[in-house]
Amino acid sequence: MVAQPLAGCAVAVAEQAGAATIGPDLARPGRALLIVNQKARSGQDQAEAALAALRGAGLEAEAFEMPEGMACAEAVVQGTAPGGFDRVVLGGGDGTLNAAIPGLLRAGLPFGILPLGTANDLARSLGIPLELEGAAQVIATAAARPVDLGEVNGHAFFNVASIGFSAELAEELKSDSKKRFGKLGYAVAALGLLRRARPFSVELLHDGRVERVRTIQVSVGNGKHHGGGMTVAEDARPDDGMLDVYSLEVTHWWQLVALLPWLRRGTQGQWRDVRAFRTTELELRTRRQRPVNTDGELTTHTPAVFRLRPAALRVFAPAREA
Known part of the structure; x- marks a missing residue:
């Protein structure tokens, strides 16, 4: 089932169908929270394609609705609150990733990137493929790496x-x-x-x-x-x-x-x-x-x-x- 278009972000829950090589810190299959920014340049058109790419990489996706207008950071916090998730997947551009930072810090989970924005600068800095299938494979098979944050006036x-x-x-x-x-x-x-x-x-x-x-x-x-x-x-x-x-x-x-x-x-x-x-x-x-x-x-x-x-x-x- 495809996530419904919302003002801001649409959320889907993805559960991995089989075992994958995901690094020593995530050595067994787990569950991921997928957040797709419907306002990103390609987000509304590619939400369904993003879910299909995750399925193709060994992930089983299920739609999860959230209140209209909810911010991406709050979606991460509320979406992961029930527990049982071991990663967050963000679909969108650099603005979406930036907006999700407070939620990612609170959730304490590693995250993956599906580049659906205009520039996708962070994905390029990290060497993440800019096409959905390649990015989904990275999320399913790569180990989680530490990444720094800059901060200005908080x-x-x-x-x-x-x-x-x-x-x-x-x-x-x-x-x-x-x-x-x-x-x-x-x-x-x-x-x-x-x-x-x-x-x-x-x-x-x-x-x-x-x-x-x-x-x-x-x-x-x-x-x-x-x-x-x-x-x-x-x-x-x-x-x-x-x-x-x-x-x-x-x-x-x-x-x-x-x-x-x-x-x-x-x-x-x-x-x-x-x-x-x-x-x-x-x-x-x-x-x-x-x-x-x-x-x-x-x-x-x-x-x-x-x-x-x-x-x-x-x-x-x-x-x-x-």
């Missing part, structure tokens, strides 16, 4: 939090344009905003230092990818126990265009006008309050205090290469 994030250009872009990029244009929606909105981008002053406090700079954007990454194609740093990982920071201290908008290939590869730190470093704690102060974008959503504002929460959750993902 708001947790998986990928990147930033101020400046990307936060303004998140404010301008409405969900309806993402649904209609997908990744093209990012490009369309970015082109309109790029010419209006102006440097602003910010203080970066980290590792006993205070750096005062003029910048267009400061990004603080826990994961590797963000923004549907950008890379925080070429060697960044969401489980390396560090935050990767870069500041784009350019003076003209056209320099961002020239920087684009480096931003995609994560080598922007090689530029003279880009400040890049690694840390575990950071504070950003600005003259006026500026919004902070966390995994594509505006959740807080400056002054912004960042910290790392190492190995805060466990995720089913392919083994990391040594």
Whole structure:
């Protein structure tokens, strides 16, 4: 039976039909809670396909309804409350994953990802296949790996939090344009905003230092990818126990265009006008309050205090290469 479309998330209970190799911490078949974001770009169309993919990977799925408008985090908590579950499966994009974080922390269960969003940056950072069948196989057969969380002013994030250009872009990029244009929606909105981008002053406090700079954007990454194609740093990982920071201290908008290939590869730190470093704690102060974008959503504002929460959750993902 297929989960019914709801405002926000639809929930289904999946029970594994047979034994699978799922790592030493989950060495016997168990039960999983599947949460599919019906508002994700592909979520409503692919809810049924997600359940079919789980069945094909050895999981038996059963629909479970929840009250309309329930948040993803609350769905995780209430859905797992009866007990007997050993994992949570989230179907959606990076916004869905971010919204589920408080529930995952409370439930204390490892989670799997079915990438149904626009960018799917966390899935790409973890090496999870972007097609449903491959992602379902990972959930059924891979061991659960520790994953870090970043946190800014108490708001947790998986990928990147930033101020400046990307936060303004998140404010301008409405969900309806993402649904209609997908990744093209990012490009369309970015082109309109790029010419209006102006440097602003910010203080970066980290590792006993205070750096005062003029910048267009400061990004603080826990994961590797963000923004549907950008890379925080070429060697960044969401489980390396560090935050990767870069500041784009350019003076003209056209320099961002020239920087684009480096931003995609994560080598922007090689530029003279880009400040890049690694840390575990950071504070950003600005003259006026500026919004902070966390995994594509505006959740807080400056002054912004960042910290790392190492190995805060466990995720089913392919083994990391040594």
